[in-house]
């Protein structure tokens with residue numbers, strides 16, 4: 131399973147990717163978001179399936195990316 135983090139997000143010269151003292155509070159620094167999604171089976175039973183996707187808040191870098199408005 132690929133659980134690595136990206137070295138940098140899509141922004142060139144991103145100031146957040148350049149520092150490693152802050153972990154993304156959203157994914158805890160793992161760079162991955164693992165929510166449990168409810169899945170309804172044929173009998174109407176709700177089961178929970180864990181899904182994994184790249185953390186959107188830090189673009190998978192695991193580094194805090196506070197989206198502060200510039201200016």
Ligand SMILES: [Zn+2]
Nearest residue numbers: 139144146147
């Ligand atoms: Zn970045």
Ligand SMILES: [Zn+2]
Nearest residue numbers: 154157185188
């Ligand atoms: Zn994150």
